[in-house]
Each structure stands twice: as C-alpha cells, then as structure tokens.
Amino acid sequence: MSHVRVRFAPSPTGFFHIGSARTALFNWLYARHTKGIFILRIEDTDKERNTEDAKQILFQGMKWLGLYWDEGPEVGGDYGPYYQSERTDIYRCYLEQLQKIDRTYEKDGAIYFKVTGEPQIIEDAVRGRVERTEDKDFVIFRSNGLPVFHFVNVVDDITMGITHVIRGEDHLSNTSKHTELMKAFKVELPQYAHIPLLLKQQGPGKMSKRDRGSLIEEYEQRHFLADAVRNYLCLLGWSPKDDREILPIEEIIQLFDLKGINKNNAKFDEKKLAFINTDYLRNLSLEKFHMLCQPILNESKIIPEDVNEIFVHDVLKICREKIRSIEELPKYCTYFFSEKYSINEKAKQKIFKKGDPLARLNEILSSLETLNSFSEETLEKTVASLAMTHNVSSGEYIHPTRIAVSGNQYWTWLLCNASSIRKRKCFVPY
C-alpha cells in the first residue's frame, strides 16, 4: 500500500484555469499511478472572491475532467476540514509553536517569521537540486489577524500528511520560504516537483484567464470531449516517450512518473487539441456519441418535436463520420430536420458554371418520383442510369442535388442523405 498523499489546492476564483487543471491532473495522475491519495483542499483565506458559485465552477470542472478526489469537500476524509477558512484553530496552534521558539516578531500589527538565512536546498523531482536563500523575514499573519498563503500552505501540507508537492514552477522561488517554515516546525520536507508553466499561444507570458481558450468551462460549453482535453493536457510537459500521443487514461496512469516531466514551459496549441478531439470523436460508439450530442441538439432547437428517434440516430451516424467537433453539429445537420437551410452561394455558382444543373435536377426529380424505395442501392442505380442515358458523368447529377438538399457542396454523402430525407421537396430552393 502506497503512502503517497498529494493535493491540489486551488483558491476558488470563479473560473477554472487550464493551467490549474493541468496541475490538478498531474497530481491526480501521480496519485493514481502510485495508488496514493489525491486530496482537494480549498484555499479560501481570501474571502472576497470565495463564493458558492466559484466553488461549484471548480468542482464541476474537476468532475468534468474526471479528476475525482479521495479526500476533500463533498467526500470528507480524516484530515479535514478541507477549507482553509475552517482551519483557523490549527493555524493559531502552529503560530504558537513558532512563537514559543522565538521565530516570530510583530511589526505594524503583522506577525513576521524570522528566517535563518541559510541556503535552502530543494531536491526537486523535476528540476534536480535547486539552491536558494531566503534572506528576508516575511509576514505570516496579517494585521487583520488572517494568516497568509505561505504559512497556511505549509501548515496544511504538514497536517494533511502531504508527501509530494506537485505544483507550478511559479512556486519554485517561494519554496525556500516553505522549507524555512518546515524546518522551523522540525518536520521532514515533502518531495517537491515543480512542473512547467503553460504559456499563451501568442505573445509573451504565461496563460492568463483573459486569454482565449484558457478556461476549462469554455471547453465544456463548446462540447469538447473531456477525455480528449484531458489527454491533450497530459501531453503538455509529459509524454510516454514512445511517439504515441493519443492513449487511454489507464495507460497514461501506468506510465506517468515525476521523472518523466519536462522542465521547459509549453505553449498551448488549440489546433492540436482539436485534432485529438476529432480522434476521440471518431472512436466514440454511436450510442455514446448520440448521448453527447443530445444537449447541443436540444439547445439549438433544430429537431422538431415529433421527430422519429430512429431517424435522428441515422442522421447522427452520418454526422459522426463527418464533423470535427460536436460544436459544429447543428451547422451541419440542420437540413436533415428543416427545409429552412440556406444555400451556399459560392457553391451554387460553382455548380452553375458548367452544364445545365437545373435540367439535371428536373430529370433526377422525375426519376425519384417514380421510386417507392429510397435505398442507397436504388438511388445509386437511378443516378447511374440517368447519367448513362444522357451521356454525362454522374457527378453532374450528384453535385447539384447535394447543394439542393443540403445547401452546401461539402460534407454529406448524397445517397445517404437523400435516403434519409425521403421524398422531400428538396429542389424547391432553385
């Protein structure tokens, strides 16, 4: 049985940043890899922005990504409470310990911690040996009586038995403060692992909440597949080292290790995410795909009330092969359910450039009207024989028809489409 205990300790800000999500993910992966415990701790000492909504956004994002925690809010645990706002007694107690050994002093109403000023050596699992000296005393309790981040973070890690601190590299410089405190409390240092940061795709600096695509909730709203987003996030700073990129989470868990994490920062690439998302989409079972499409179909209100469920299923079967993300489903499938689709002018003009598309459409329409079966086979035969008798290529029928029934020259495979829509008055737009 592993004794590994890791934590993700966000402060609820009202959004779930993709960089935070990646930190959570790496902690979760390591916990699962070692069969250890993954703890969620809420750093809500800064009351201002700590609202119920903010917490829910965080929990929702975690759950969406499948990062379920073993201890923390909603699930409890033996090391609680898991909200810092409820741990003030513990902080007081630890403050007294420092006061007893004369490692504090008061100035301007705030309590300062006296540093030793000795070089702090951190054996970081990702970066190796890092040495830094903390030469200034720092505040651990504000004049308003509330403890500050560095203090609570360390006390919580101690009292929650955290064995591995996996966090962003932005904390590396501050680690010397933490080790100073840890040593003052005479506890063993945890294993630190500072993971690289996520940089914005354009321009300098790390990704911030204002950057497009920086929030997890955005991907959820845009109907990305959570598994795909999670897979992509794993690849930012980590790789299985064998040229594979898309792999099941169970395998990632098995392969994941702190030593395999890169040192350098990574830029977030939306296109790669999109590619991975498409791959996951194509590998979905039709049932799962249908289920995931349901919300966006409902939102977009393109499906009539009295629709035949089997028909919807058939339509989705076609769509799954064509679309690149669930987000573009409504745009693609509207014409299956409604005749109010618009005709792509460019596509139409292209068709009218050669031959006589209107004549072809009339011919195909007359032929179709005599059919009582719209199976793929009969449709194909119909088109083929028309082409034969008029001595033109079948494309001359297919292209105008597709535009007539869908409004677009792309995507749909005509025969499939036509059999689905049956004998609708699909040539009217001309």
Added chain:
RNA sequence: CUCCCGUUCGUCUAGCUCGGUCCAGGACACAGGGUUUUCAUCCCUGCAACAGGGGUUCAAAUCCCCUACGGGAGGCCA
C-alpha cells in the same frame, strides 16, 4: 535591479542519465499528390530544429563555462 528556472522543426515532443547507432525521430499545423463519383476519413511526399560562442574529447544535441533570449519569483495576493 536581485534571485531562481529554462532553451531540439512555427507548436507539442523523442534523443541528453550511461558522448559515437542522430547530416536528429514522431505528432499537430502548413504545402503538394493519391484514394473516395463530392465532402470527411485514409494514404503518400515535402517543408522545417540541436539559441550563439568557447572549451573537454579521437568523437558532443548529449559533459563544462560564458553570452543572448524566454519564463518565474521578489506582496499584510494565492
């Protein structure tokens, strides 16, 4: 300004621990071609990198140093 971390194709990365098998491999993106009666898929080809300079060595992407550049920290924010 001080301190810390980093630097392989445009991007994510493999290779660096144990120097030769790397005139550097994969993927995304991009460009071209093929399959598909269209589209999507799929397949093929191309493009493109060891930041620069010094060492060490028979031999360096791999080890050492310097410079440049990028990132982070330096709050009574987290």
